[in-house]
Amino acid sequence: MSAGAKVQKRGVPELFRFTYQIGPKTTSGRGRRVLSELALENGLAGRWMRLVEDRRPAKAEVVVEETRYVESDTALVKRVLGREVGGKQNILVFNDEAHHAYRIVEAEGDDDPVEDAEALDEDTVEEFVQEATVWVDGLDRIHRLRGINVAIDLSATPFYLARAGSNTNRIFPWIVSDFGLTDAIESGLVKIPQLAVSDPSGQDRAQWFNLWRSIMAKLTTRERGGKRANPKPEAVLKHAAIPITVLGKLRDDMAAEWEAASEARPPVFILVCKNTRLAKVIHEWLAGAATPDGVPPADLPGLRNTGGTLNTIRVDSKVVAESEGSGAKVEEQAWMRHTLDTVGKSAWPTDQQERPVYPDGFEALATKLERPLHPPGRDVRCIVSVGMLTEGWDCNTVTHIIGLRPFMSQLLCEQVVGRGLRRQSYEIGEDGLLSEEIAKVLGVPFEIVPFKQSKVVAKPKKPQHHVRALPEKQEYEIRFPRVEGYQQAVRNRIAVDWEAIATVRVDPTQIPDEAMMKAGQMTGAGPPSLHGPGKLEKVGLARWRSEVRLQQREFDLAAALTRRYVEQDSCGAPAHVLFPQMLEIVQRFVRKKVVVAGGGSAVDVFLSPYYGWAVERLLEAIHPNAAQGEAPEVPRYESGRGEGTTEDVDFWTTKPVREVSRSHLNYVVADTKTWEQSAAYSIDTHDAVVAFVKNQGLGLAIRYLHDGQARDYIPDFVIRLTNGVHLILETKGYDPLEAAKAQAAQRWVDAVNADGAYGEWCYAVVHEMAGVANVLTAGGA
Numbered sequence: 001m002s003a004g005a006k007v008q009k010r011g012v013p014e015l016f017r018f019t020y021q022i023g024p025k026t027t028s029g030r031g032r033r034v035l036s037e038l039a040l041e042n043g044l045a046g047r048w049m050r051l052v053e054d055r056r057p058a059k060a061e062v063v064v065e066e067t068r069y070v071e072s073d074t075a076l077v078k079r080v081l082g083r084e085v086g087g088k089q090n091i092l093v094f095n096d097e098a099h100h101a102y103r104i105v106e107a108e109g110d111d112d113p114v115e116d117a118e119a120l121d122e123d124t125v126e127e128f129v130q131e132a133t134v135w136v137d138g139l140d141r142i143h144r145l146r147g148i149n150v151a152i153d154l155s156a157t158p159f160y161l162a163r164a165g166s167n168t169n170r171i172f173p174w175i176v177s178d179f180g181l182t183d184a185i186e187s188g189l190v191k192i193p194q195l196a197v198s199d200p201s202g203q204d205r206a207q208w209f210n211l212w213r214s215i216m217a218k219l220t221t222r223e224r225g226g227k228r229a230n231p232k233p234e235a236v237l238k239h240a241a242i243p244i245t246v247l248g249k250l251r252d253d254m255a256a257e258w259e260a261a262s263e264a265r266p267p268v269f270i271l272v273c274k275n276t277r278l279a280k281v282i283h284e285w286l287a288g289a290a291t292p293d294g295v296p297p298a299d300l301p302g303l304r305n306t307g308g309t310l311n312t313i314r315v316d317s318k319v320v321a322e323s324e325g326s327g328a329k330v331e332e333q334a335w336m337r338h339t340l341d342t343v344g345k346s347a348w349p350t351d352q353q354e355r356p357v358y359p360d361g362f363e364a365l366a367t368k369l370e371r372p373l374h375p376p377g378r379d380v381r382c383i384v385s386v387g388m389l390t391e392g393w394d395c396n397t398v399t400h401i402i403g404l405r406p407f408m409s410q411l412l413c414e415q416v417v418g419r420g421l422r423r424q425s426y427e428i429g430e431d432g433l434l435s436e437e438i439a440k441v442l443g444v445p446f447e448i449v450p451f452k453q454s455k456v457v458a459k460p461k462k463p464q465h466h467v468r469a470l471p472e473k474q475e476y477e478i479r480f481p482r483v484e485g486y487q488q489a490v491r492n493r494i495a496v497d498w499e500a501i502a503t504v505r506v507d508p509t510q511i512p513d514e515a516m517m518k519a520g521q522m523t524g525a526g527p528p529s530l531h532g533p534g535k536l537e538k539v540g541l542a543r544w545r546s547e548v549r550l551q552q553r554e555f556d557l558a559a560a561l562t563r564r565y566v567e568q569d570s571c572g573a574p575a576h577v578l579f580p581q582m583l584e585i586v587q588r589f590v591r592k593k594v595v596v597a598g599g600g601s602a603v604d605v606f607l608s609p610y611y612g613w614a615v616e617r618l619l620e621a622i623h624p625n626a627a628q629g630e631a632p633e634v635p636r637y638e639s640g641r642g643e644g645t646t647e648d649v650d651f652w653t654t655k656p657v658r659e660v661s662r663s664h665l666n667y668v669v670a671d672t673k674t675w676e677q678s679a680a681y682s683i684d685t686h687d688a689v690v691a692f693v694k695n696q697g698l699g700l701a702i703r704y705l706h707d708g709q710a711r712d713y714i715p716d717f718v719i720r721l722t723n724g725v726h727l728i729l730e731t732k733g734y735d736p737l738e739a740a741k742a743q744a745a746q747r748w749v750d751a752v753n754a755d756g757a758y759g760e761w762c763y764a765v766v767h768e769m770a771g772v773a774n775v776l777t778a779g780g781a
Contacts, residue, residue: 013067013068013069013070014067014068014069014070015065015066015067016065016066016067016068017052017063017064017065017066018033018063018064018066019033019061019062019063020033020034020035020040020061020062020063020064021033021034021035021060021061022034022035022036022037022040022056022060022061022062023035023036023060024036035062040062040064043064043066048066048067048068049064049065049066049067050064050065050066051063051064052064052065073141073144073145074145076138076141076142077141077142077145077146080138080142081142081146088146089146089147090146090147090148090149091142091146091147091148091149092148092149092150092151092152093139093148093150093151093152094151094152094154095135095139095151095152095153095154095155096154096155097154097155098153098154098155098158098172099155099157099158099159099172100134100135101135101136101139101153102136102172103136139151153172153174155172156414156415156418157414157415157418158171158172158175158178159171159172159414181414181418181421184421185519188433188434188436189423189434190421190422190423191420191421191422191423191437191438191439192436192437192438192439192519193417193420193421193439193441193446193519194438194439194440194441194517194518194519194537195209195441195442195444195446195517195518195519196208196209196442196515196516196517197209197515197516197517197518197536198515198516199508199512199514199515199516200508200509200512200513200514200598200599201508201509201510201512202509206512206515206516207512207515208243208442208443208512208515209442209443209445210407210443210445211240211243211402211403211404211442211443212274212403212404212405212406212407212443213406214239215231215236215239215240215404216231218239219231219235219236219239220707220709222709223235223707223709230275231278233277233278233280233281233282233292234281234292234293234294234295234708235707235708236278236404237278237281237282237285237292237295237608238292238294238295238608238609238612238707238708239511239608239609240282240402240404241295241296241298241607241608241609242511242512242513242541242607242608243402243442243443244271244282244286244298244300244402245298245299245300245541245544245607246442246514246539246540246541246544247269247400247402247440247442247539248269248286248298248300248302248303248400249300249541249543249544250400250440250539250543251267251269251302251381251399251400252300252302252543253543254267254399254400255267255302255381264346265344265345265346265378265397266379266380266381266397267381267397267398267399267400268343268344268380268381268382268383268395268397268398268399268400269303269381269382269383269399269400269401269402270382270383270385270398270400270401270402270419270420271286271382271383271384271385271401271402271404272385272386272401272402272403272404272405272416272444273316273384273385273386273404273405274386274404274405274406275386275405276316276386278404278405279314279316279384279385279386280314282384282404283312283313283314283384285297285298286298286300286303286304286312286382286384287303287304287305287311287312288304288305288306289305293612293708294608294609294611294612294615294616294707294708295608295611295612296606296607296608296611299544299547302381303381303382309379310339310379310380311379311380311381311382312380312381312382312383312384313336313339313380313382313383313384314383314384314385315336315340315383315384315385315386316385316386331365331368331369334361334365335365335369335371335376338359338362338365338375338376338377339376339377339380340377340383341359341377342375342376342377342378343377343380343383343395343397344377344395344396344397344398345375345377345378346375346378347374347375347378348374348375356373358373394418394419394422395419395422396422396423396424397424398419398420398422398439399420399438399439399440400420400439400440400441401416401417401419401420401439401440401441401442401444402441402442402443402444403416403441403442403443403444403445404443407444407445413444413445413446414446416444417439417441417444417446420439420441421439423437424437425437438519440517440539442515462654463654464652464653464654465652465653465654465655465657465667465669466650466651466652466666467649467650467651467652467653467657467665467666467667467669467696467697468649468650468651468665468666469646469647469648469649469650469664469665469666470664470665470666473663473664473665473666474664475691476646476662476663476664476690476691476692476693477645477646477647477664477691478645478646478664478691478692478693478718478720478726479643479644479645479646479758480643480644480645480700480718480726480758481635481637481643481644481752481757481758482637482638482641482642482643482644482699483635483636483637483638483702483703483748483751483752484636484637484638484703485635485636485703486633486634486635486636486747486751487570487633487634487635487636488568488570488571488623488624488633489570489572489624489630489631490565490570490571490572490573490578490624490630491572491573491624491630492573492577492628492630493581493624493625493628493629493630494565494573494578494581494582494585494622494623494624494625494630495622495623495624495625495626495627495628496585496589496618496621496622496623497621497623497746497750498588498592498593500621500742500743500746500747501589501593501617501618501621501743502593502617502739502740502742502743503593503594503595503617503739504593504594504595504605504610504613504614504617505595505597506594506595506596506597506600506601506602506604506605506610507597507598507600508597508598508599508600509597509598510736511609511610513540513541513599513600513601513604514538514539514540514541514542515538515539515540516536516537516538517536517537517538517539518535518536518537541601541604541607544607545601545603545604548603548606550590550602550603553603553606554583554586554587554590555583557586557606557611557614557615558579558582558583558585558586559579559582560615561582561586561615561618561619561622562575562578562579562582563575564619565578565582565622566578585618585622586618589614589617589618590602590605593617594614609707612707612708613706613707616705616706616708616740617740617743619705620704620705620743620744620747621743621747623747623750626754632750632751632754633747633750633751633754634751634754634755635748635751635752635755643758644698644699644700646663646664646665646693646698647664648698648699649664649665649693649697649698650697651697653669653696655669655670655671656669656670656677657669657670658670658677658680658681660680660684660692661684662683662684662689662690662691662692663684663691663692663693663694664691664693665693665694668680668694669694669696671696675731675733675769676694676716676731678769679716679717679729679731679766679769679772680694680717682769682772682773682776683717683719683729683772683776686773686776686777687722688721688722688723688776688777688779689719689720689721689722689776690720690721690722691719691720692717692718692719692720693717693718694716694717695714695715695716695717695718698718700714700715700718700728701713701714702714702715702741702744702745702748703744704740704741704743704744705740706737706740713741713744713745715728715729715730715741715745715763716729716730716731717729717730717731719776719779721776721779723779724759724760725759725760725761725762725779726758726759726760726761726762727761727762727763727764727775727776727779728745728749728761728762728763728764729763729764729765729766729772729775730742730745730763730764730765730766731765731766731767731772732765732766732767733767738765742763742765745763746763748761748763749761749762749763762779764779
């Protein structure tokens with residue numbers, strides 16, 4: 001009950017006891033209830049709550065008794081059964097959509113971290129619990145008064161909903177007769193769902209098969225939203241843009257085929273999202289309302305909302321809530337229902353006089369809202385949804401579906417894909433069979449997701465080592481600046497250090513640009529069988545690539561970079577001076593710094609996430625052209641802390657350590673088996689080295705951008721050479737971000753050298769043991 005709610009004293013008073021956690025807002029879900037401080041105070045003051053036990057401050061939890069006014073069984077039965085049934089007893093009940101009619105067991109104890117990683121939102125969980133129990137609770141009350149002889153369940157998806165305790169993902173045990181999805185596909189009664197079965201990544205399972213898991217594996221901890229896995233919508237879109245574009249172009253191709261065949265209705269593309277935040281970002285991107293930073297505009301013009309035509313709509317609980325005024329909310333909700341009900345319908349049915357037959361209340365509502373009288377869903381080509389398409393809605397023009405959410409149960413997979421399985425035509429062909437109809441599906445995995453049980457095994461305690469600066473080794477102290485950013489003052493000319501700038505690698509083995517799709521048949525458990533009906537088909541970016549004008553894309557990117565620079569306070573150059581230089585830089589970057597591997601194409605750099613990486617590389621690399629009279633880029637030092645020094649190092653570690661001579665510290669900590677130990681030995685014994693330190697606990701961090709976030713690069717060693725130069729040395733194995741880190745390190749070095757306050761610095765990377773000595777010899781010369 002919300003803090004401002006009024007107690008409705010209608011019905012029979014009943015006393016309930018609840019345990020509440022005290023939190024910032026009143027809600028429930030995940031097997032617990034949360035009550036805000038204000039709601040608790042109002043409940044106690046209004047006397048519909050009585051405090052039984054206050055467990056604070058040891059535990060933010062209270063036990064209360066609540067008086068709630070519940071409709072009596074007699075009143076409910078009279079209202080529900082009405083005059084048609086009257087006082088009759090021994091009732092026969094048919095439960096349609098029976099997957100919402102069973103007794104749910106709420107989760108107990110702590111949350112499972114594996115379940116949390118793919119959890120639904122709190123409000124969705126609460127809806128699941130309510131949907132699963134409200135109908136069966138009503139039947140219990142009818143049975144107490146009238147008696148129910150037998151209840152027959154009817155459901156296309158007879159599985160327990162997600163979070164039904166230990167029964168989650170299990171089929172109902174009381175099933176007598178089952179005509180499942182596999183049977184429907186084999187008999188031709190529904191479309192054949194095509195799933196991604198392989199891609200260039202070489203993984204056992206195509207990344208687009210379970211798109212949500214694939215995306216989550218690519219996000220940083222911050223982007224993923226921490227333990228509760230509530231990821232940033234912009235981060236999800238960044239990695240979902242390519243499969244969305246692929247299916248969107250396939251939908252365009254199908255639309256052209258339908259139009260040539262005189263089919264007036266458009267094919268419909270459905271995107272099912274995890275939550276309203278993600279749905280809002282996806283909808284705005286497709287409809288053309290807004291584009292997040294680091295993501296290029298959606299290249300699907302057929303889905304944009306232009307000229308008052310709604311080609312793409314968003315359907316979730318918050319769409320109506322965003323309308324102004326209570327009356328407007330109700331009316332918009334009714335209009336949205338009419339829109340959904342008429343997706344795929346080109347005209348209303350007519351009576352014997354050829355007059356359109358409108359649904360009840362539609363004509364009056366359309367007149368009041370000043371909207372046309374044709375079916376409002378007639379022109380809809382794309383639906384971005386959260387939870388309103390899970391059941392009770394069918395449209396035979398749905399042809400493409402993407403799932404951008406976790407799928408914790410077989411039920412959810414079948415329900416979402418089921419939106420695209422209704423056939424357009426049931427006409428028998430000359431061979432006496434129904435023609436093949438296909439629904440292409442990405443990101444909706446037809447498999448039962450097992451819950452893993454982690455076993456904690458006690459491990460022996462490792463010895464600890466105290467790593468610190470030794471006073472007797474003060475001569476080996478190393479000092480360094482703490483750089484938090486850079487200062488530029490561009491007046492006319494800009495430049496790029498083309499040797500230092502990192503490449504963008506377009507690699508379909510890491511980010512698939514295509515997938516093989518084939519009909520998959522349900523086997524009841526585990527992955528789908530791929531030996532069912534339907535052809536094997538390749539889907540990918542070929543159509544998009546054929547339409548791309550490289551010159552136009554380079555022009556757009558240069559314009560975007562110019563706007564970013566002109567908006568900076570430190571930029572004194574006008575846009576018309578900067579733009580030609582930016583365009584030349586972008587064109588050279590695409591030709592020289594976009595590396596294509598594995599059958600990809602250079603134009604893919606204008607798709608997310610490559611697009612965002614290209615923008616970051618260029619923004620980090622562009623600087624004033626000092627060779628043509630511009631002031632060089634200089635560091636902006638941290639104001640809250642002074643310079644860094646080895647004297648401040650003091651920490652404990654359980655990692656292996658090695659004693660060294662020419663270091664202010666007593667130990668070098670080893671993060672690898674032998675590589676860093678060998679490198680430390682070579683540095684410690686080389687004639688060109690005066691002092692060195694392993695950069696662990698030292699605090700030397702170089703900022704760089706990747707995936708829209710500022711990150712810290714921690715190089716391995718800082719070395720003072722005999723000629724006074726400080727060398728930052730990185731010893732590397734394989735690192736996909738090596739080029740971006742090296743670019744950031746070179747920028748740091750160039751800016752510090754331009755300032756001059758900390759002497760001369762240089763940076764080097766070695767990939768093999770012999771390279772360490774060679775770099776030291778060259779640097780000390």
